[in-house]
Amino acid sequence: MAQPSELISSLADKYGRQRESLLPILQGVIKQERYLSEETMIAIAHEMNLPAADIYGTATFYSFLEYKKMGEYVIRICKTITCSMKGKNQIILTIEDMLKIGVGETTPDRKFTLLQTNCLGWCHKAPAMLINDEVYTELNPEKVREILSTYLKK
């Protein structure tokens, strides 16, 4: 994996160093590293000639631009009304049981982080979750166990 500074300069080469390139650059870091460390944000600030506080202020606005260490696979369970009505809690309990972590936590091997998120837009196929960018819908405990087992083998 590229060192943060290498990654950042290559992203800046790709998207540009103007302010409007900031989100694509932050998203590019997330894709590689899953989160934005303090050092990364400072490095981006240098690369783009912006105050580091601006990078931090912008990044922390967006819920998918994580600034705490995340696992390799970030699981986001939809908690908005329909998913909540259709058994979201059972899905969470199943995952907590399988991975031995609670919501907001990361497994010790840094493979999984479990989070809740707002409406994913799959209310007609609730409950739904994202694992990184992949969508899984019409979940039940059994289905979730199957999905997670394939990730555990990865």
Add this chain to the structure above:
Amino acid sequence: MTREYNLKRADFIFRNENDWEHILSRTLKKDRRELINELISSELKGRGGAGFPTGLKWKLTSESEAPQKYVICNADEGEPGTFKDREILMKVPFKVLTAMAICAYITGANNGFIYLRGEYKFLQHDLQKAIDEFIYYCNDINFKFSIDIFMGSGAYICGEETALMESMEGFRGEPRNKPPFPTGQGYNRMPTVINNVETLAHTYTIFKHGAKKFYDLGVQFSRGTKLFSVSGDTPKPGIYELELGMSLSDFVNDFGDGDTKAVQVGGASGFLVPRKKFSETNIGYKGKLTGISLPTGGSMMLFNSTRSMYNVLDNYLEFFREESCGQCTPCRVGCQQLHMGIKAVKQGQKPASYLEKLLKLTETMQYTAKCGLGQSVANSFSSIVENFREEMIY
């Protein structure tokens, strides 16, 4: 499908016509003013929820003088209970791209963007392929236009048009003061047409079949069809294209599970309608002569008698509390206070009369919040608290 009750089903949006090349090249030969008049006479209103007349938006942008103009497709579909835009982009992306190009032709824009919510990142690859094919054709017919996808990163507020532009410019997604409106100063402070995905798809129908075909559907002030995202306690959740103007009781007869207690129209920022008001409520834009008219981005969430309306409101308020951008005090603090307030009443820490104070607070938010998010929290809050007061207390 059979025509049941008063619901009029339609099939324009998802009909796969595979004639976009023809429609595009044909439309680009027409007079711009004629096209705008066609769009205005269709009376199409924005399908994202706010309902601004689309033709007028395009006209205003076309009249703005500037060195650069933009067309933005708002695919930041984040309203709870709404999932139609994703389906459009998956199934008929070329209708949307064609509509963007026609809009660019009419308004004088050269660049287009699709702001796609982060939750739909899995769509990006296929959508980009469609864009590549589309732009290749545009070059072929000598029409200069570009379309880029801009990915969101998980912020409901970026569906608000000026917040979306702030986000595209690399800032926190905080809504701007209006005016100026995007038609005069939008993305990069240049005149910008920003339309919801579905709105653009409807313009395709209008440019293909003519305004009259569209105008003849629906009812006065609410012309045409609309996609409805149906979820909750229903035997047939999904996406349905229906003519506007239907009564909610007809809708519930068709989509309910026989035990429908209430319907949330328009998502968390919309209104909850209790059973006793189904028959007097119509789905459409304001201005209808009789009954209550509820505009909507198309989210229809059904709740049956097993559901606690307190839990529903609690869920919405948690949502708003997290998604408020925090920029203006009425919304930032208001959402927190409302959320804590209903909990305190439910747990007996505050008297039932405290609900009246909270209702007053939502009124204040309606008048003083900077954007639609803070202003519309009052909709669901007051419609739930006023209609299901006992459930809030006991």
